[in-house]
Amino acid sequence: MNFFWDLFLGGITRGSIYALIALGYTMVYGILELINFAHGEIYMIGAFTALIAASILTMQGLTGISVLLLAMLIAVLYSSAYGYSVEKIAYKPLRRAPRLSPLISAIGMSIFLQNYVMLAQTSDFLPFPDLLMDVELPEAIAEWIAPSEFMIVVSAAVLMICLTLVLKFTKMGKAMRAVAQDREMAMLLGINVNRIISRTFIIGSALAAIGGVLIGSHVGRINFYIGFAAGIKAFTAAVLGGIGSIPGAMLGGLVLGLTESFATGYVSSDYENVFAFALLVLILIFKPEGLLGRSSQQKV
Amino acid sequence: MKFGEELKKSFFIALGLILLTFPIMVIQVNTIENVVVWRWRNLIFIGLGGFIFSFFCLLFQKKKSESSPQTPAGHSRLHRIIDEPRLYRPALSIIVFLALIFPFVFSHYQVNIMTTALIYVMLGLGLNIEVGLAGLLDLGYVAFYAVGAYSYALLNYHFGLGFWTALPAGAILAAFAGILVGFPVLRLRGDYLAIVTLAFAEIIRLVLENWNAFSFGPSGISNIPRPGFFGIKLTPEQSAIYMYFLLILMCIFTIFVIHRLQHSRIGRAWVALREDELACQAMGIDKTKAKLAAFALGATWAGMAGVLFAAKTTFINPASFTFLESAMILSIVVLGGMGSVVGVVIAALALILIPEYLRVFSNYRMLLFGAALIIMMVFRPQGILADRRKKYEFHKLQSGGEN
Amino acid sequence: MNGIFMDNVLEVKNLTMNFGGIKALDRVCLKIRKNEIVALIGPNGAGKTTLFNCLTGVYTPSEGDIIVHTANGKSRRINGMKINSITKLGLARTFQNIRLFGGMTVLENVMIGRHCRTHSGITGAIFRPKSTRDEEKDIVKDSYRILEYIGLTTYVNELARNLPYGAQRRLEIARALACDPQILLLDEPAAGMNSQETRELEQLIIRLWEDRHLSILLIEHDMKLVMNLAQNIFVLDYGEEIARGTPAEITSNPVVIEAYLGVQNDAQVN
Secondary structure, three states: OHHHHHHHHHHHHHHHHHHHHHHHHHHHHHHHOOOOOOHHHHHHHHHHHHHHHHHHHHHOOOOOHHHHHHHHHHHHHHHHHHHHHHHHHHHHHHOOOOOHHHHHHHHHHHHHHHHHHHHHOOOOOEEOOOOOOOOOOOHHHHOOOOHHHHHHHHHHHHHHHHHHHHHHHOHHHHHHHHHHHOHHHHHHOOOOHHHHHHHHHHHHHHHHHHHHHHHHHHHOEEOOOHHHHHHHHHHHHHHHHOOOOHHHHHHHHHHHHHHHHHHHHHOOOOOHHHHHHHHHHHHHHHOOOOOOOOOOOOOO | OOOHHHHHHHHHHHHHHHHHHHHHHHEEEEOOOOEEEEOOHHHHHHHHHHHHHHHHHHHHHHHHHHOOOOOOOOOOHHHHHHHOHHHHHHHHHHHHHHHHHHHHHOOHHHHHHHHHHHHHHHHHHHHHHHHHHOOOOOOOOHHHHHHHHHHHHHHHHHHOOOHHHHHHHHHHHHHHHHHHHHHHHOOOOHHHHHHHHHHHHHHHHHHHHHOHHHHOHHHOEOOOOOOOEOOEOOOHHHHHHHHHHHHHHHHHHHHHHHHHHHOOHHHHHHHHHHHOHHHHHHOOOOHHHHHHHHHHHHHHHHHHHHHHHHHHHOOEOHHHOOHHHHHHHHHHHHHHOOOOHHHHHHHHHHHHHHHHHOHHHHHHHHHHHHHHHHHHHHHOOOOOOOOOOOOOOOOOOOOOOOO | OOOOOOOEEEEEEEEEEEEOOEEEEEEEEEEEEOOOEEEEEOOOOOOHHHHHHHHHOOOOOOEEEEEEEOOOOOEEEOOOOOHHHHHHHOEEEOOOOOOOOOOOEHHHHHHHHHHHHOOOOHHHHHHOOHHHHHHHHHHHHHHHHHHHHHOOHHHOOOEHHHOOHHHHHHHHHHHHHHOOOOEEEEEOOOOOOOHHHHHHHHHHHHHHHHHOOOEEEEEOOOHHHHHHHOOEEEEEEOOEEEEEEOHHHHHOOHHHHHHHHHHHHHHHHO
């Protein structure tokens, strides 16, 4: 039973991270119909920025929760800025171009950012401080869940609830949904589409950054390549849940995390990524709109 | 001031870049020794580089919007060279001559590089069928490449099959793979097709990496024989030259077949499929057959290239067949100008040879590649040579007669 | 206008099309005879294009039958058949929003239409035996002849997307004609045309009817064109048939006038 619980917990934990990153993919796809290949790199840059910030803060003598919060804040700020810049440089000029152009541009940006971090920092794994170790959980909870896992699951859940509330009730959220549904119409109604698109990227990047910081603390090390691996998985999660659907991204993340965890636990750990991809292929073949998506009718 | 607007903008962009890249470029953390290295020099580097680069980009954009109606697609300088027989024939003769003497003038190492470039020409032309002609976004092309390479390696290992038997075998197996992959994904549109092909390719690579009993895992397969030359034993140098000419022949063959396919009934059907899938069906074209044909033919070329690759490097392992490879081949097709044979050839040669000759920047190779993709897409999305449609001539007296 | 009325080429029986909760078509019945021009009219959203889409295989009808009687005497129920198979059977169409192959030349667009009447495949393309070469020559020749017939030869090597609007509409007809259809389905062919172009279109359709003995099913809002061309008219409103008959019968039908023609008469004054 313990084994099962460990796998379950592990699955929920990684699933939460996938969900946080997947939200960025799904929001951008919903608005621009673009697969933001560079999103995984934003997550990675968030982790790196947090590492750098945390190191400097600790060297200045700061300890405890404040390190975590400050490092996370700085990571979020920077990732958002990166997300914003990526959109302006690589995607905005190609809004009217045929489908393939922004895709290639996105792939190029992903490669660029990976190598940028690798060259500017290092290609080795960097140890990531456990920023979550100072979190104290009440006895009852601490018995069956580690502090970092708890933090990840709870933070992710809280953030996703906030996002859902923002999208549903705020003016900006409604504008975002409008632009996702019909960009032209939204523009005609006076919505500043460019600003909405920028904000979408910023929010997605912020969430990914938080995910990066949490995972860095949890796993204990990062390198420039984590964005690619996590990116593909998170994208799988987004498609699984139904690309363009926010609850879908959350559900997809959890399903993927659990599937991976149990498959590696009970079947084989070598083929971990194969399970994720196989799941993606099956979903796309049999239900391309994902678990929560709606199949689109073509207008003739 | 003439470029005042651009200078001002560039200044702020450079400033923004400095702020943005500050943590990653300037700060280097060494957690073992608990030291922080501050690399202030990089600030200047970013600032200056960013300023200059954005200045020229803005300038270029300004020029583009101000200039008179652009040269219509199909009339760029390169096209004019191709059209004019007086320019085209001598140019072609020179190229042929250079290609023939190349291996005898340059070193063994250079010949190998050129041979690699030629393999990518084949790959680019093969993918061009799927992406450039039929408009099928395939991000997993490398899988077919792997099928070809591993076919030769394994058939040779288990059954002693030689190169010349393995070549068609690899082609057929890859074609099969193309149909197998194509069949379930036919109804997926655009991006979904791209993702599913990417996933398929990654699955194949991971299986090759982990199923040691079948593929010998990450250590790969070695001692793959080079193609025989009438049974004569060749030195490595001679063998390299032999492979080079073999590739030249294969490329000519590829260009010939692709050209025929482009200007045929099925070639037109593919372009119609790419332009408007629904209207294409309404005109009586079976989109399933057309898509499968595109996949199968594209895969066939990757398969052959794979066999050639295995024979050339005599050693293969799963690391050669990553997503990055697919991305490179796709870039060749897109940068070359979708559908344009000459464009794809030029792009393949450029993409492989330029990094080799700019060895000085080898660390920055991938960085520059990524940047090049973005720059090309933003500033010249149609690629080097846009595809042109065939023009037909008709005599006035009676209809009929073809150019 | 009287034609040679013979058997039916197309029969639609109780055709119903449901989209989720919406009934786009409700037990629609329609008949088209050989060499007959039939018009389908009705307010926007009445289901006319939906009917076209059912006939051509874009949608699979929820209920009912669509039966095609081919030239060689066979009858086939085409519900749910693949789009390209239906075209091969003899139904060719144009689209309400022009769907040409913009990146191909005018001639090539028409050549695509010949696809379903020709055969050469991959081996033919690569090896170019005599049969393939002859077939290619025929495709080019036949396509050019169609362009001559329609009057688009001046644009023969132009990219389709560069054509003026009226020429694009006619090119769609030329392309459909290349499929060698028995029944031509035209979806608002006169939309966006000025009166001169509309008159020319009218002449073209009459010629198609006279020279090629085609059956033509026409969706149109231009009432003058409809009344001049149609031998039989079906009126749809909210997915249901509200009237059918000859032009004379329809113009005097009070139900039709209330639902549709009344509004149209005002519009026609412009």
